Amino acid sequence: MKVIAYDHYGPPNVLRLKEVPKPSPKIGELLLRVRAVEVTKADCELRSFRFPVHWFWLPLRLTMGITKPRRQVLGSYFAAEIEALGEGASKFEVGDRIFGTAHLRLGAYGEYLCLPETYPLVTMPSNLSFEEAAAVPLGGLNALHFMRLAEIEQGESVLINGAGGSIGIFALQIAKDLGGHVTAVDRSIKEGMLRQIGADHFIDYSKSDFTKSDQKYDVIFNMVARVNYSAAIKCLKPGGRWLSGNPQFFHLIKPFLTNLFSDKRAITKFAGEKEEELIALKDMIEAKRIKPVVDNVYPMEEAVLAHQRVENEDRLGAVVLTMGRAK
Structure with missing residues (x-):
């Protein structure tokens, strides 16, 4: 089978197509025929090993590989068909179309992938293509986690800083679905897309700093x-x-003081990416309350271009790779 692999850290052009043996499912595992996978900022950061948040650099380097990557095939958020069931696997049937996450096990940048059926995997929304479904788990799971913690009530004002990213796009829609009045903060190129999916107001961060305004909000969700x-x-x-969905180290400490000495709440609980949340997202999508936004779809042979598209920050939605379709 074909995979998109990299054997050393570096720019997008370290990615290359490679032939590897097709895996076989172990006890309790599923053999998945991957159809589409989202190219995420995390994929790009793992590939280059350059992160905007530095505090977890050392433990992650020890986990992922000190001098070169231990897991040479990236990809965590995908849509797939079930090709075979390992012994004891009974949650799905062969031929089911599913979407979900491989967590840090990675491997979805390949035509086939084996995962335990206990992972957050759910049958796809009936009204989505594979490419659209692959664009859901990362942004949707994280956004739903934080918007539930926000406890948004009807009519409350919500600011989303970094609204044009994978997580921000879903956070905006979920906040609107909960009755929030949403201000989106991002680059001007994303304004039209963000207004189309429900933003009530837009702030171009290159022209205006929301922290220097007199405007006050009930909820601020920060992805910057x-x-x-x-x-x-x-x-x-x-x-x-x-x-905060992307906290600096001090953002893990200062909230304690905020919660202790003010009437405001600062929440930094990381998302667990649970199956129940994926089911809730599926229900919301099928009810047309939220939807994925796809910027571009590339064949796996153009993985370098896909990574470049994600890194240049001009994308209007998710960038998705299809596995094994291009000749």
Whole structure:
């Protein structure tokens, strides 16, 4: 089978097609025929081993490989068909179309992948293609996790900093579905797309700093690593909630003081990416309450271009690779 592999850290052109043996499912595993996979910022960061947040660099390097990657095939969020069942696997049937995550096991940048059936894997929404379904798990699972923690009530004001990313796009839609009045912060190139999926207001961060405005919000969801935490907290109304999906190390410490000495809440609980959440997303998508936004679809032979597209920050939605279709 073909995979997109890399054997050393570096720029997008370290990615290459490679032939490897087709895997066989072990006890309790599923053999998946991967059809589409989202190319994420995390994929690009693991490939280059350059991260905007530095505090987890050492433990991650020890886990993923000190001098070269231990797992040479990236890809965590995908859509696939079940080709075979390992002994004891009974959750799905051969031929089922599913979507979900491989977590840090990775491997979805290949035509086939074996995963335990206990992983967050759910049959795909009936109204999505493989490419659209692959664009859901990363953004959807993380956004749903944080929007539930935010406890948004009807009519509350919500600011999403980094609204044009994979997670921000779903957070915006879920916040709107919960009754929030949403301000999206991102680059000007993304304004049209963000308004189309429900943004009530838009701030171009290159022209205006929301932390220097007099506007106050009930909820701020931050997906930008380098943000002035103290200034942002001042933008919350009394009783307001701050949530960070991409925290710097001090963003893990300062919330304790915020919660202890103010009437505001700062929440930094990491997403667990649970099956129940994936089912909830599927239901919301089939009810047409939220939807994935796909920027571009590339064949696996163009993985380098896909990584470049993600890194240049001009994408309007998810970038997706199809596995094994191009000749």
